[in-house]
Amino acid sequence: MTDSAKPTLMVVDGHSLAYRAFFALPVENFTTKDNQHTNGIYGFLSMLVNLIKAEQPTHLAIAFDTSRHSFRTDEYPEYKATRSESPQEFKGQIPLLQDCLAAMSIPVLTKEGIEADDILATLASQGAEQGYDVLVVSGDRDTIQLVNDDVTLLYPSVQGVSQLKRYDPTTVQERYGVRPEQYPDIAALVGETSDNLPGVPKVGEKTAVKWLTQFGSLDELIARADEIKGVVGGNLRDHVEDVRRNRKLNRLLTDVELPVGPADLEVAPIDAQAVRDIFARLEFRTLLPRVFEAVGAGEVADDPASVVVLPAPVDVAPADLAAWAAAQDGDVSLRVTTQGGVPVRIGAATLTDLREADWTDTAAEALREWIESDAPKVLHDAKPQVKALIRQGLRLRGLSYDTSLAGWLLRPSFPDKTLADLVERYLGEKLPEADPSQLVPETEGATPSQEAWFALRVADALREDIPESVGTVLVDIELPTLLTLADMEVAGVAVSHEVLSTFSGELATRAEGLAQEAFSVVGREFNLGSPKQLQEVLFEDLQLPKTRKTKTGYSTDAAVLADLQESHPHPFLSLLLQHREATKLRQIIESLDTAIGDDHRVHTTYVQTGSQTGRLSSTDPNLQNIPVRTEESRRIRSAFEVGEGYEALLTADYSQIEMRIMAHLSGDEGLIEAFNSGEDLHRFVGARVFGVDPSDVTPAMRTKVKAMSYGLVYGLSAFGLSKQLRIEQSEAKQLMVEYFARFGAVRDYLRASVMKAKEVGYTETIFGRRRPFPDLASPNRVLRENAERAALNAPIQGSAADIMKIALLHIHDDLRSEQLSSRVLLQIHDELVVEVAPGEWDATERIVRARMGDAAELTVPLDVQVGRGRDWNEAAH
């Protein structure tokens, strides 16, 4: 307990505690937009703030090591020699942490050749002498020796930095069985592996305590070492010098010459603005109020970020809102709230003025001129709002910014940002939200125009942060794509319930039959869909060998079952696989069927911020994973039909777009020639790799190089390739060697591309879309290698996504500007499905071919395959 009459001096080992925080906190949550890692800084400061709040020190200092070199390494060069170098991404955080401490007016103490713990020891000893209650905070066990009636040690428990255990003389005695000042004797006998200080073999804490209790002191023990019997006695006598050395090295210095003493360390007022500045740079949001609270400063009120004056919304009629908006010079932010896809209220804002109106019957006409004008409009998550307007017959133009898209482009690993999230991150403010747990909420949510106002300010903040190339991607690609997707989603695609339900019925019958047959083979009934019950049957009832382990048991996936069938053929396995296939198809059909609307069409939602690479994703339902591989599964595609009033479906897909991008980016002459030769790609590559004539490339050779080529794009290893092709690893390795011997520039490009990403911390597509990769610098090998493969793939997959988006929006715009009724319905990454109106086939095909072909200027041509049919399956041929 601290005596309130006495001042409290708290001295902290900054290095060891920040290092623990560094490993305790996941780096992905603590990385700024310019890829500065902050987990060590955040964890340390968070702990410090809690400590200050709990202990209320009157005097405070943080000590740091200067380098590995110290008087101890002079004495014994092996000291700490086995300790691995601390990672660069930790070291880089120390200066920033010290900047934070400086802003908080907390003295940072270092001394060349002296370790942080010696500084703590010196200050603790001076403090105790001068009448302070001393708190030592350190992660090094040697500091236990400092504990006495005036000095308490706070030591991180195994749980981590958030929990500190308090050691006074009594707790030390309870825990270690000796008095604090004897602890170094124990440590000297036992040794310290982490410091590379070997002790007496076979002697652990228990023996050491026993000896010390028996002999009273280490000197006495050594003097009478002869009295100890057995192997340990011999060990002791053989290692007396080690023990003496250990004891010498683990004694902390209490007489280090320091420029300051305890009295100079009085807690001083913090520099609030400096703290705000550096925390802003490190993107700490929640820590700021905690710091201010802990130091008891009434500073929070001064924080401009927390005193936000919301302009009051002015309620007007839609026509007045439109007139007001049209009269503004710059950006006007817009927010349309909807219910069931129908507008209910509309708000608009500039930085100073807010207007809002209920959506009335005449609203559409009153707003048309402004909404459809080029006047710049800023929205957050515009697509649902644009769709609601489309259904009212209004086509929004002049979309100048979407904060949801911009936030995603800046940090694609944090998708799906709500406006509230962005307001907190980029403005450091809180978006007023109605408490959803209450029927009549006590707190009012933001009104539409207030949300628009926040979005406008977020947009301004994002514009500051976004690199130029990423801003170009937003304006030239993403915003026009958003408007295109809105049209596609509203259009939907016609799906035949009849085709689906016939197929579903067949599958249900088949699945039931397969299940019954499977049960009779096994001898009992069970749930085929339960992995748990399935494992019982496979590995217990049927006594099949255990397969690949998973977190919860053993895998039963298709690849594993196929292997099993080969090694231990059993009729059940084939029945199970067929049953899986039938039920899977049925599930897909059912979910598709329930998604068919009153208009007999299915309206998916494209999530524009749904991937980290720039691809779209599709949900409710996902129309980007409709089966295609087997003949039977393609029956589902035949349910996607041309809609009433239209003539045909047109499908258009890029062939081998990723390999073409690879050829372009790598400049590999062989690969470029492959694409310019007109020869089948895999045949051409196979001929080169196997040194035969293209006409002599066998199907097996073609399969191998095809897998290799595609694998390249994903960062495939020889191991992975051998597994996929079911060949020996040595053969896979040889295949890779031959491949790279012919297409060396590809390997050079991939290597250089990952290297560059490591250097700058992000990858970039041909069009400037970026994806940050903090894990490329991770000390964790698994994380790092995963990041390397993703970084290898990102520019390729991302550039393909960019190209398709550009083609898509050009096609969309051309169809409209040529006043055609044909319309794009679906995008499946490298394929488009277009619904063609009567008489428009030729024009539509011309536009699609031209726009897909010229979406990017690469060193190889972009090849486009077009098909026509009454349904999707037919059109694919």
Place this chain on the structure above:
DNA sequence: CCAGGCACGTA
């Protein structure tokens, strides 16, 4: 009622 794990569909 929800989250995590598994399996599996697509590019």
Place this chain on the structure above:
DNA sequence: CGTACGTGCCTGGT
């Protein structure tokens, strides 16, 4: 020990 996604079922927790 190959990238990027979404969905449905089962399970074991709330």
